[in-house]
Amino acid sequence: MTLEQRDELVRTHLEDLQSEIEAGSRQISTIADGLAEMRSRLLARHLEQAEIAGKLSRRIADLRKSVRQQLHTLAELRRAVRQRKSSPRHG
DSSP: OOHHHHHHHHHHHHHHHHHHHHHHHHHHHHHHHHHHHHHHHHHHHHHHHHHHHHHHHHHHHHHHHHHHHHHHHHHHHHHHHHHHHHSTTTO
16 A cells, blocks of 8 residues: 555545544534423423422412311300300300
């Protein structure tokens, strides 16, 4: 093999290598774009779930408050019933 043939062979391999590096770079860009899109979707879902969880938490707090009020009202009614039973007019 002559020196010119070797130079041509080396040039061909270098061009092939450059083409593969460029293709790899494009693949990396495609993967990075896909990852950015996936991250964006995950963030949007996370924010939606956080909003739902916040609403649920507030609703649970409201329900707890309502239960406490109902228990208080029930206790007052029981006291009123006991007082009525024990009053001289009732009996």
